[in-house]
Each structure stands twice: as structure tokens, then as C-alpha cells.
Amino acid sequence: MANGGPAPGGPAIAVLGSANMDLVAYVPVAPRRGETMTGRDFRTVPGGKGTNQAIAAALAGGRVTMIGAVGDDAFGPRLRDALAGCSVDTAGLRTVPGPSGTAHIVVDDEGGNSIVVVPGANATVTALTPGDERRIAAAGALLLQLELPMAGVLAGAEAAGAHGVPTLLTPAPAVPLPDGLLARTDVLLPNEHEAAALTGHRDPHRAGRALLDAVPEVVITLGAAGSLYFARGAEPVTVPAAPVRAVDTTAAGDTFAGALAVARGEGRPMAAALAWATAAAALSVQHTGATSSMPARAEIDTAARRPGPTPSR
Template sequence: MAGEQRVISVFGSANMDLVAYVTSAPSLGETVMGRAFHTVPGGKGANQAIAAARAGARVAFAGAVGDDAFGTELRAALVDAGVDTGLLRVVPGPSGVAHIVVEDGGANSIIVIPGANGTVTGPDEEAAAVIGRSRALLLQLELPMAAVVAAARLPGAEVILTPAPAVPLPGELLAEVDLIIPNEHEAAVITGAADPGEALEALLDLVPEAVVTLGADGAIYGSRDGTRLRQPAVPVEAVDTTAAGDTFAGALAVARAEGLDARHALRFATAAAALSVRRRGASPSMPSRREIDRALARPEDAGSLGGAHGAS
């Protein structure tokens, strides 16, 4: 990879998703019968890397997997999507896993067990060099916070943070973030504001640009230059929303790297997210650049089947 310009780098998690499909998720102490079960490569970092690659970017992924069968499968999924895995390290022990319950209609709940992701302490020298040559660095919070902060502090790339899982964010991280992309819940945890519009304004006291994703209500954007935008969701019947937020983030990074303005970048990312919820699974649901471009040219191709979805 020496001397090669990277458009987007992703420093984040890779998990094997263990997905159960049910009519309704069980309450505490309740047992329900499921309809299907699948193992699907995922993890917020790997998801965003695959989303960005499929949306048309050259992508380098830095992270860790275990020396187990899941680790081999996770690397293969990234490679198959066109992601450069030269920075993906193998460590002794199990890979990360996520236990996911998906209800009819697409709503989901997730438990993440970090595994190899928990061993990551920060970008090594090779990863730091690649990140420094990147147009954008995508970060999430499924790695240890100290590792995320270390990556954010590297010079060069625009830092785009998806603050999930939702936790209070240290000032040392926020000081390095250029764009933050929380959903409504995450925005409320960070700011204490339940109203998304109020949360957006509070986020702009912390970082230069923010997008709050609103699921079926689309997304709202703000920047410190005074710009405020609302992007409606694309009408679509959601089957599985597991990867919608990661698809949105990866596609938005691609659009920004290609020089699209905020309005057109939001539209591009929203179309990608809407396409992803029509299919089951995380990485397998993410659309290609051809699919996104076709949906933008003909919105009905995104699947106007009732309901609506952006990203959450």
C-alpha cells in the first residue's frame, strides 16, 4: 500500500452477526419461537467499510479479528466487497460477535461481545500512515475508547464519527471530530436533548458539522456556518434495519469525498440506506453504486412499497 492514495479509511470493529428473526422480540424472562437464523459478517466498522466500497470508494480497513473461523470469514467478506484488508490484524482468541434479534417490520436489538476488537489499542505505524493519506476516516465506538481517540488524533483525514454504541463522549475525542452522525437515541445521550432539532443545535456546540438520522423521518443536518437541511426518507418497506445507519455513514463519506455539497450528499446517503433495509443482514444488504445511482435517477427503484426509511 506504500505510496497509494486512499480515499477513505475505516478504523473500527469487525463482528460476526448471529441473527435471529422473530415476529416479536422477547421481553425479559420470555421465550419466543424464531422463524430463521443466520450468521452474517458485520460489525459497525466492517459494515461502514463495505458500504463505502460498494458505494464507489477505495477503502482501507484497520482493526482486528480472532484466529478463529469467524475471523477468516470476516476478512473474506471485506475482500469480496473490494476493501483492502492489509491493516486487519489477527490476534489470538475469538473474533467479535453480535447477537441480533430482528422483528417483522425490521426493528432490531443488538448485544455486542467485543472479542478481538477489545484488544485494539490504536492504529499501528502502518495504519497511521494510510489514515494520514486518506480523504476521510470513519470511526465508531465498538473499539476501546482510547483506541478511537488515538485514531481521531492522527493528522490528515476528515474525521467522521458514528457515536454507537451510545455513550458519553470525552472532550478529547470531540475536539478531533469534523462530522458526527448519531441517530435520535445517540444524539439524546450525547446532548441530553430528546428533541432531534434541539440535539442538533447542541451537537454543533461540540463539533463543526452534524447529521441526526431519524429512521422513517429521514435526517437533519447542520453546520456552524448556519446551514440547516432536512432530508426526507425514501418510501420503502423495511425488512431489516440492522445496517441502515452504517450504510448511511459509509455512503455519506463517499459523497463528501467526491465533493458533493451537503444537500446532495444527504440525498445520496439516504437513498443507499433505504435500499439496504429492503434486504436481510448487515453487509449483504448494502447497495452497489449502480443501485444507488439508479435509485437517485428513478426514486421508485428504491422500492416505494409503503412506509419509509432513511437510517437509524
Template sequence: MISVFGSANMDLVAYVTEAPKRGETITGHRFRTVPGGKGANQAIAAARAGAEVAFLGAVGDDGFGAEMRATLTEAGVDVRGLRQVPGPSGIAHIVVDDHGGNSIIVVPGANGTVTGPCGDDLAAIAASQALLLQLELPMEAVVAAAQAAQVSGVPVILTPAPAQPLPEELLDAVTMIVPNEHEAAAITGVTGPDAALDALLERVQEAVITLGSEGALYGSRAGERLRMPAVTVQAVDTTAAGDTFVGALAVARSEGSGVEDALRFASAAAALSVQREGASTSMPTRPEIEDSLSG
């Protein structure tokens, strides 16, 4: 089982020809709401990629919260650890341009009430083969969850987004960190993925830097280095491509795949997701990923 301790947001997505500049008002050509949040996205991605998944987090007592719970359940995610709190659920305002690029504003809502894993959460984490974490919950909660996994000997995979300073007590409990190129630079203060990877490996055991259309770069303290090229596709919407990559990567690693095979599996999943619109709605199933790899 894979546990995901993280955020659940309703994505409010506006589609535009070009993203607006500061002070500019433009007309979009479409709008939709899609259940998302980096935590929920990774949970759904892992479940669709073939894992048993438990999601631990919070939603509000509004309609968005009910819809997000239903979406996770429909994807096969165990939501017994998804608590309901008074007030609004988290939301993400997303602008997607016609080139597939996006910009995102997150308002935490119920996610901001999470202070750490409770008793049942701790049991789920201890029973897991991996714990996935992101930074859309309060830092104290993320640290507490990582330390709980560390005590139980459970590998921790951290997506450091949105990028922010990372306390040493968190990094001490992290097995693998998976930033994109911009997050890696922000965290390390180093430009260039190879140099940023070196800097990350001074703080964690393994790191994967995702590079969009340039693929992904992996390194470990044991000295292993690997660059995985991306699958060439026409991107429609890159929202949640990184979450799809991480969810699929965790599944492959938990099944015992080696690094190269796990990265190839995750890259195939991410490539399928960017060819579809939305966050949770874009994530491929296990048969789709396997068909892509065999093709």
C-alpha cells in the same frame, strides 16, 4: 481513499415475530450468520458505493475471523490493516422482528484488544480523504485514531454508537458526528432532534442526526440547516441502515458533493439496504444507488 478504523463482528441473527420480553422464551422462525460490525459494515458500504477503502481493525484466530476477512476482501476492501489476534472474534447477537426492528448485543472479542493505530495504520489514515470511526473499539483507540487524522488534516466522521460519554479530546478531532435520534439524545441530554442538533454543534463542526423513516437532519456551525426526507420503502430489516448511510455519505463528500446531494445519495443507499436482510449482505452497489436516484 477512505479509511475505516473500527470493529469487525460476526452477526448471529435470529428472526422472530415479536422480540422477547425480559424472562420470556420464544421460538424464532430463522437463524443466520452474517459478517458485520459497525466498522466492517461502513467499510463495505463505502466500497460498494464506489470508494477505495482501507479497513483497520482486528479479528480473532477463529473461523469467524477468516470469514470476515474474506467478506471484506470480496467487497473490494483493502484488509492489510486487519490484524489477527489470538482468541475469538467479536460477535453481535441480533434479534430481528417481523416489523424490521432489531435489538443487538455486542461482545467485543478481538476488537477489545485494539489500543490504537500502529505504524502502517497511521500511514493509511494520513493518505485518506476521510477517516470513519465508531465506538465498538476501546475509547482510547478511537481517540488515538481521531487525533492521528487531525494531525494529518484528514476529516473525521464519527458514528457515536453504542452511545456513551464522549471525551473532549475526541470531539476536538471530529469533523462530523452522525448519531441517530436516540444516540443524539443520550449524548447531549436533550430531547428533540433540533435541540439535540444545536447541542452537538456546540462541540463539533458538522452534525447529521438520522431519523429513520423521518429522514435526516443536518447542521453546521456556519449556520447551514437542512432536513432530508427519507425515501419511502417497505423495511424488511433495518440492521446496518445507519452504517450504510454513513459509508455512502463519506463517499459522496469525499467526491466533492455538496451537503444536499451527499445526504440524498446516502439516503438512497440506506433505503435500498432496509429492503434486504442482513448487514453487509444488504448494502447496495454504486449502480444500484444511481439507478435509485435517477428513478
């Protein structure tokens, strides 16, 4: 995909999250337990949900700063360079002794994936430094995920709340969320499986309504079916996605989150922001890899202008 730096004057976004090197094997069909099979390709791609969202937001036009940690191994400089190469500020990315985080990913010919994450350096991010808090306070939004220790995520959310910075939380991997974190979350961004795990409701409409008891806004992503938006005191909004052939869905949700943060930061109405983020995610699944699949702003704008479904109630 084409790379592009942030647009001058774009919205300021801080990302507190993981940095992993993705070790990606491509296979016709995912192996069953105990089965060995021959893959058709293997790649190492900078990733981690924090890195993914930071790069997605930067390519979509945001001025992005990344807060997290990498190891002092060979992967650390590659992860840092990948972020810097997309104009992400890496001053908040610590280097700590030991290995960087890794994600071991199997992608099948239908574009589906299974992932094993080994945290590595990410496990050391249990608190903020004074510099981290300043970076969050200077942002217009904070993107959070759950590949860091919960103590670190909660510290970031508390700092954002103290400085009036809106938080967008992707609850992945899905784990029970502390009340203190939910109380400091402005927009919750689960996929349909995460929403079901959090609420016990497989119906995304029921799950979304249930989640509104804890947070003011919820966006449930539905893969090829688009997304659902819920806000207190309003009717749900369905945002369909254009039909595309998925090659690799690894970073679709992170692409969506990064683009949505930019669109909201630019003051777009929520339905329009969701449609734009959905166009970005649809572009990402048509290419392999995580950060390597993410579209630049001009590509998103072009895709979003194509005739097709529009947001509807």
C-alpha cells in the same frame, strides 16, 4: 444484494472499527425478559460497525482500507474474506489470539432489532501501529465508530487530525464522548436516540444545535423520516427519505455513513450527498442482514434518480 467493487479513482477512505460476526435470529415479535420463543430463521452474516461501514463505502465506489482486528477462530477468516470480497484492503486488519467479535441480533417482523455485542478481538485495538497511521494519512476521510476501545478510537482521530484527514464519527454505542475526540471530529453522525443520549434533548433540532457547540457539522439520522444536517453559521437542512417497507434496519446507519463518506469525497454539495446516502440506506432496509443488505453504486444511483422528495430547508 448485488456486490460491486470500488470505482476506479474513487475517494480514498480509511475505516477504523469493529469486525463482528453477526448471529441473527428472526422472530415475529422480540421476546420479553424471561420469554422463550421460536424463531423463523437464523443467519450468520459478517458485520460489526467498522466492517459494515467499510463494505458500504466500497460498494458505493470508495477505495477503502480497513483497520481493526479479528480472532484466530473460525470467524476471523470469514470476516477477512467478506471485506476482501468487496475490494476492501485488509492489510490493516490484525489477527490476534482468541475469539473474533460477535453481535447477537434479534430482528422482528417490523424490521426492528435489538443487539448484544461481545467485543472479542476488537477489545485489543487500543492503539495504532505505524502502518495504521500511514493508512489514515493516505486517506481522504476516516470513518470511526465506538465498538472499539475509546483509546483506540481517540488514537485514530488524533492521527487523522495530525495529517489533516477529516473524520466522520458514528457515536454508537452511545457513551459520553471525551473532549479530545470531539475536538478531532469533523462530522458527527448520531441517530436521533444517540443524539438525545449525548445532549439530553429528545427534540433532534435542539440536539443538533447543542452538538454544534462541540463539532462543526452534525447529521442526525431519523430512520424513515430521513435526516437533519446542521453546520455552524447555517440553517438546518432536512433531507426526507422515500417511503419503503423496512425488513431489517440493522445496518441502515452504517450504510448511510459509508455512502456519505464517498459522496463527500467526490465533492458533492452536502444536501446532494445526504440525499444520495439516504437513498443507499433506504435500499439497505429492504433486505435482511447487515453487509448482505448493502447496495452497490449503480443501485444507489438508480434509486437517487427516482422522482420523490428533494432536500429542503
